[in-house]
Amino acid sequence: MLAIELIAQGLIQGSIYALVALGLTLVYGLLRILHVAHAALFTLGGYVGVLVCNASGNLPLGFFCAALVSGLGGVVMFRLAYQPLLNQPPYVALIASIGLFIASEEAFRIIFGAQGMSFNTPSLEQQFSIGGLQFKLAELLVMLSTAAIIGVLAFLQSRTRVGIACQATVSDPQMAQSFGISLRQVRDINFFVGSALAGFAGVWVALLNNLVEPTMGSVPSYKALAIIVLGGLGSVPGTLTAALLLGVIEAFGTIYLGGILDRNAIAFAFLIAVLMVRPQGLFARS
Amino acid sequence: MNNTASGAPLLKVDHVTVRFGGLTAVDDVSFDVHEGDLLGLIGPNGAGKTTLMRSIIGVVNPTEGKVSLGGESLNGLPIHQRIQRGMSLSQQLVKPLRDISMRDNVALAAASEKTLSPLRALLNVSTERELAVAQYELERVGIASMASQSPSTQPLGVLKRLELARALALKPRLLLLDEPLAGLNSQEAHALAGTIAEINQQGLTIVLIEHNLGEVMRICQRLVVLDNGKKIGDGAPRVVMADPAVRAAYLGGDVLGAAAAEGQPTVEAHHA
Amino acid sequence: MNYEISLLTTMAIAVMFALSLNLITGFCGQISLGHATFQGVGAYTAAMLGKAGWPFLATLPVAMVLAGLLGVIVGLASLRVRADFLAITTMGVGFLFVGIVRQQEFLGGELGISSIPDHGLGRLGFMALALVMCVGVAALSMYIKRSWMGRVFNGIAEDEDTMRVLGIDVPRYKLAAFAMGTALAGMSGAFYTYHLNFIGAESFGFVESITVLSMVVFGGIGSVPGVIIAAALLSVLPAWFQVIGDYKLLVYGGLLFLMMRFSPSGMAGLAMRLSTTKLLPKEGRS
Numbered sequence: 001m002l003a004i005e006l007i008a009q010g011l012i013q014g015s016i017y018a019l020v021a022l023g024l025t026l027v028y029g030l031l032r033i034l035h036v037a038h039a040a041l042f043t044l045g046g047y048v049g050v051l052v053c054n055a056s057g058n059l060p061l062g063f064f065c066a067a068l069v070s071g072l073g074g075v076v077m078f079r080l081a082y083q084p085l086l087n088q089p090p091y092v093a094l095i096a097s098i099g100l101f102i103a104s105e106e107a108f109r110i111i112f113g114a115q116g117m118s119f120n121t122p123s124l125e126q127q128f129s130i131g132g133l134q135f136k137l138a139e140l141l142v143m144l145s146t147a148a149i150i151g152v153l154a155f156l157q158s159r160t161r162v163g164i165a166c167q168a169t170v171s172d173p174q175m176a177q178s179f180g181i182s183l184r185q186v187r188d189i190n191f192f193v194g195s196a197l198a199g200f201a202g203v204w205v206a207l208l209n210n211l212v213e214p215t216m217g218s219v220p221s222y223k224a225l226a227i228i229v230l231g232g233l234g235s236v237p238g239t240l241t242a243a244l245l246l247g248v249i250e251a252f253g254t255i256y257l258g259g260i261l262d263r264n265a266i267a268f269a270f271l272i273a274v275l276m277v278r279p280q281g282l283f284a285r286s
Numbered sequence: 287m288n289n290t291a292s293g294a295p296l297l298k299v300d301h302v303t304v305r306f307g308g309l310t311a312v313d314d315v316s317f318d319v320h321e322g323d324l325l326g327l328i329g330p331n332g333a334g335k336t337t338l339m340r341s342i343i344g345v346v347n348p349t350e351g352k353v354s355l356g357g358e359s360l361n362g363l364p365i366h367q368r369i370q371r372g373m374s375l376s377q378q379l380v381k382p383l384r385d386i387s388m389r390d391n392v393a394l395a396a397a398s399e400k401t402l403s404p405l406r407a408l409l410n411v412s413t414e415r416e417l418a419v420a421q422y423e424l425e426r427v428g429i430a431s432m433a434s435q436s437p438s439t440q441p442l443g444v445l446k447r448l449e450l451a452r453a454l455a456l457k458p459r460l461l462l463l464d465e466p467l468a469g470l471n472s473q474e475a476h477a478l479a480g481t482i483a484e485i486n487q488q489g490l491t492i493v494l495i496e497h498n499l500g501e502v503m504r505i506c507q508r509l510v511v512l513d514n515g516k517k518i519g520d521g522a523p524r525v526v527m528a529d530p531a532v533r534a535a536y537l538g539g540d541v542l543g544a545a546a547a548e549g550q551p552t553v554e555a556h557h558a
Numbered sequence: 559m560n561y562e563i564s565l566l567t568t569m570a571i572a573v574m575f576a577l578s579l580n581l582i583t584g585f586c587g588q589i590s591l592g593h594a595t596f597q598g599v600g601a602y603t604a605a606m607l608g609k610a611g612w613p614f615l616a617t618l619p620v621a622m623v624l625a626g627l628l629g630v631i632v633g634l635a636s637l638r639v640r641a642d643f644l645a646i647t648t649m650g651v652g653f654l655f656v657g658i659v660r661q662q663e664f665l666g667g668e669l670g671i672s673s674i675p676d677h678g679l680g681r682l683g684f685m686a687l688a689l690v691m692c693v694g695v696a697a698l699s700m701y702i703k704r705s706w707m708g709r710v711f712n713g714i715a716e717d718e719d720t721m722r723v724l725g726i727d728v729p730r731y732k733l734a735a736f737a738m739g740t741a742l743a744g745m746s747g748a749f750y751t752y753h754l755n756f757i758g759a760e761s762f763g764f765v766e767s768i769t770v771l772s773m774v775v776f777g778g779i780g781s782v783p784g785v786i787i788a789a790a791l792l793s794v795l796p797a798w799f800q801v802i803g804d805y806k807l808l809v810y811g812g813l814l815f816l817m818m819r820f821s822p823s824g825m826a827g828l829a830m831r832l833s834t835t836k837l838l839p840k841e842g843r844s
Contacts, residue, residue: 034645036768084819091589092822094645095775098768099814106808222649222764229646258661265657268650272635275647279638343723369725381720383713394713398725400706404734407707541817 005133006251010138012139014247018240019201021224021231023074023151023194025239028228030190032090033082036097038198038224039217040104041077045070045199046212047112054120066203074195075188083187101218108214116213123197124207142204146240149197154236163221209257219264225270230282246270296321296491297342297460302351304337311337313515314351319460325488325493326506326523330535335495335514336378339464342493343375344368346509355460370402372459376452376466380445382437388448389433392420394453423451427481443474447481454485462486464496467501479505503527511535563685564642564753566793570688571749572793576773577695578742583771584780585699586735587715589645591767592652595632596740598762599625600747602659605757614677618748625744626737633736637729649779652767654769659759670758677752687748697748699782702720707830711735772814778826790826 020042027035045066053062081100085093124138201220206212223246231242246267252264261269274282295318304312312334319325326336326360340346342353345366353360360368369375382391389446394401396419400410406476426429427447437448446466453461466476466482480503486492486505496502502509502523509526511519519526526532581591600621607617632651659665666672677684682828691834702708710731713721752758767793777788795810821828 081815081819085822088822091583091771091775092780092818095590095772096815096818098772099811099816099818102812103808103811104813106805106811110804110808222653225646226650229643260658260661261654262657262660265654268653268657272647272650272654275639275643276635279640279643283645325646365722366727369723375723377720377723381714381717383720385716386712390709394709395724397706397709401710401726402715403727404707404710404731407710407731408702408705408734411701411704452724531683 004131007248008093008133008135008253010248010251011143012243012247013250014244015143016201016205016208017220017223017227017247018146019197019204020040020152020220021227021239021243022150022236023196023198024221025228025231025235026194027083029235030187031082031086031093033093034090034097034225036083036094036221036225037077037081037104038074038166038195039071040101040108040223041070041195042198042202042205042220043105043108043212043214043217044073045202046203046206046216047108047117047204048199050119050206052115054117057121059123063200063203066199068199070199070202071192071196074191074198077195078187078191082229086223103215105218112214114214116211116214116216119211120206124208124212131245136208138204138207142208145200145204149200151235153193157236223264223267226267228275230271232281238282291502296318296323296355296356297493298352299338299356300352302338302341302348302353304334304341304346305349310515312341312348312512315512315515315517316351317510317517317520319491319493321459321491322486322489323491323493323508324506326502326509327493327495327512328499328502328509329499329512329518331497332513332514333535335512336464338497338512339375339462339493343373343462349547369456369458370398373462374453374456374458374460374462375462376449377467377516378464380442380449382445382448382452384436384438386436387434388429388437389417389420389424389442391437391448392423392451392455393417395452396420396423398456402507419455420451423454424448426454426485427451428477443478444467444471450478450481454490459491460491461490463492463496464498467496467498473499475501561680563681564603567685567688567749567753567788569793570685570692571746571753572770572773573689573786573789574692574695574746574749575743576770576777576789577692577699577782578739578746579770580739580774580777580780580782580785581699581702581742582735584774584785585702585711585715586732587711587718588732588735589771590648590739591645591764591771592632592648592650592655593739593743593770594762594766595652595655596743597747597750597766597823598655598659598757598759599628600744601751601757601762602665602671602747603744604748604751605667605674606752608675609671609673611675614679614748614752618745621744621748622741622742626741629736629740629743630733632740633733636736637732649764649767652762652764654842656759656763666758667725668759670756670761672756674751674755674757684752688753691745691749695745696782696786703782707731707734712780755774766818776814776817776824778824778829781826784824784826784829 007021020038024035027033027038048069049062049066052065053059056062077100081096082093086094123138124141126137128135128137128140202212204218205216227242227246228239230246231239249270250263250266253261254263257266297319299315299317302312302315303310327338329335335344341348344360347362355368355371355373358371358494360371382388383394393413394417396416401407421430422434424433427450429444429447429451432444435444440448447514450466463482467478470478475498478481482492482494483505506523508521509519510517510534511526518535519529519532569671575597579590582588582590603621603624604614604617607620617714630731632648636647639647641757660668679687710721710726713732714728722728773789774785776792777786778784792810795806817824
């Protein structure tokens with residue numbers, strides 16, 4: 001019984017990780033930038049979601065606005081911070097990203113206060129029982145929506161011109177342009193989609209914890225960095241698998257290894273262990 | 287230089303095969319290089335010449351077979367150790383260090399003894415000897431007048447000579463050149479080929495990959511021809527180029543090159 | 559007077575720490591996102607030995623050796639992975655360190671180690687020693703830069719594949735950089751322990767690692783004077799900006815971002831550009 005509970009917990013947490021990591025892998029695969037500021041878009045989504053939902057009473061609207069605002073925020077970040085720095089060595093964009101990240105967290109704190117905000121009327125709290133396990137509706141939905149989104153993304157990536165072009169820009173920028181889509185458009189799209197996903201994930205976490213606070217983005221984003229390495233850069237299925245796997249391993253690890261490592265360290269212990277055995281990552285493409 | 291002086295070859299490529307997944311890039315190739323040789327490794331595009339050179343240098347490891355330098359096997363050795371054993375490579379894509387002068391670039395190569403280990407490098411500050419060696423090599427390749435300049439503003443012809451000077455500064459027993467004439471116009475190519483021949487006459491063993499058959503015929507004493515990974519010719523240039531198998535391989539691809547090899551007038555030799 | 563002495567000591571420790579990272583990242587081009595770990599190792603070593611009765615000065619070499627040893631291990635691990643994974647691997651090491659230390663009671667667990675015995679040098683004496691060691695590290699850095707080791711490092715940072723073709727044992731040099739940089743970080747950690755009389759695992763986490771990296775990049779990666787000034791300034795930024803108080807992190811993040819955006823080679827780059835523009839009017843432009 002315990003094992004199944006842990007697996008379920010792990011999958012729920014893993015779904016959140018997957019949503020955050022997907023955005024990151026789209027960016028990293030494309031630009032080789034460690035987009036630490038991705039965390040800020042996650043948090044931004046959470047705040048927007050809560051604000052809109054509290055103001056309008058409409059949760060789906062909250063989700064939609066969060067995704068939209070985060071998506072646009074991501075494109076702005078790209079234009080402001082990364083695009084001008086593409087010709088510089090990679091650490092420049094990294095530090096710029098770190099600067100943005102710190103400033104953003106602080107901005108949230110100054111504007112919204114350090115205590116955070118909650119939903120006026122928490123929703124999706126209904127309990128369901130499946131196979132003897134208790135789930136909140138929110139937990140079920142986050143898994144389902146993640147699955148749906150991944151499915152759509154994978155389909156778009158492999159079947160549509162835009163999607164294939166996006167994949168191509170990772171390995172062969174020139175070829176992408178032959179699809180009639182400019183490099184700039186591909187990058188904008190990638191940032192928009194990836195950031196929208198992070199914003200979307202932010203609302204889910206806000207729902208699950210009934211709290212959104214300025215620093216909530218950091219831990220998921222750090223782990224997302226580990227996940228994208230494990231999952232293989234730019235690979236949607238790889239990232240999903242790595243994210244879910246990590247969620248489950250964390251769930252088990254906290255119980256069994258809790259005496260030696262704390263929760264966050266488990267993710268990275270897993271990462272380092274994998275990299276020592278397979279230096280190219282779990283699902284590296286040739 | 288007398289090719290048959292010593293019995294043992296300086297470089298021995300012994301039944302080397304290189305496979306990548308399903309593709310066989312180099313197929314059971316063997317040849318010897320003796321001290322003093324100036325050997326040209328030629329063949330149509332995709333014949334496996336670059337892969338073979340990479341297996342000699344150590345960028346890839348042969349799937350089968352062995353490469354030996356001075357009688358010692360190189361198999362499994364990392365690149366830097368092969369270089370330390372007396373080989374040096376002038377790369378096709380010239381990549382000098384951009385933030386130091388051309389002289390300093392060559393001096394870094396000349397410092398190979400001091401840089402053998404980090405500790406030794408830490409304990410050595412003086413650059414006098416290396417700068418002198420650098421100046422000497424830059425003179426040898428004819429660009430000493432620009433020694434203090436930065437490589438980032440130089441034309442390709444100068445960069446190719448810089449790359450050669452760097453390789454020479456390592457004082458190798460065997461010099462490998464990967465398409466040293468690529469991208470040069472016919473005048474520049476002719477001049478650089480002449481420099482290479484001079485350096486060989488001064489006693490250095492050289493193996494080069496080159497598409498510019500006109501120059502290759504002129505300066506090489508011996509050719510090894512690859513096609514589709516296999517060796518299809520090995521011997522004196524005129525003899526090799528007269529071989530029907532070789533001509534077929536080339537006429538299948540590089541018509542101009544084959545014509546140049548025959549000494550027929552051509553427009554500029556074909557470049558990749 | 560006490561306040562100024564304390565401030566200077568803080569600055570000296572920060573400069574030592576930043577210069578030690580400069581060896582790894584600035585000179586040798588290896589991006590480390592986990593450098594605070596090695597300061598942590600030195601700090602905890604000094605703390606444990608100090609509480610066991612060792613005099614402060616005796617803890618210094620042990621702190622350096624242990625930090626350096628771990629540095630070599632991490633360095634060996636980093637050699638196995640691809641260059642862009644190095645950053646994430648070092649980040650993982652950082653989280654692992656914090657995660658493990660927090661769970662070990664004998665290391666103080668969540669509460670850390672307090673009541674470190676006095677170093678016996680007096681406030682002024684301790685500060686003087688810190689400054690002396692700091693100058694020593696700076697002098698060592700300048701020496702390395704002028705030696706053949708520095709020239710090789712520079713080459714590795716720019717193009718390590720070409721360095722291999724020049725006969726350089728690149729892995730060994732990278733390890734040397736790691737060993738020296740981490741050992742010196744360990745030394746700064748020992749000073750840190752005795753300066754604050756209290757240490758906790760969270761003082762050596764990801765935020766601290768990216769802070770010291772930002773100092774190095776802000777100062778101008780590889781530039782010894784640049785890094786010294788940047789570390790000195792940024793380490794006491796909270797003190798300078800007490801007036802702004804609440805906004806100091808926002809300013810910090812903003813500064814980082816702006817510096818990267820407009821002068822990626824940091825303060826050293828700015829200084830170079832300013833000095834050449836001053837010369838030009840005299841010589842006249844073409």
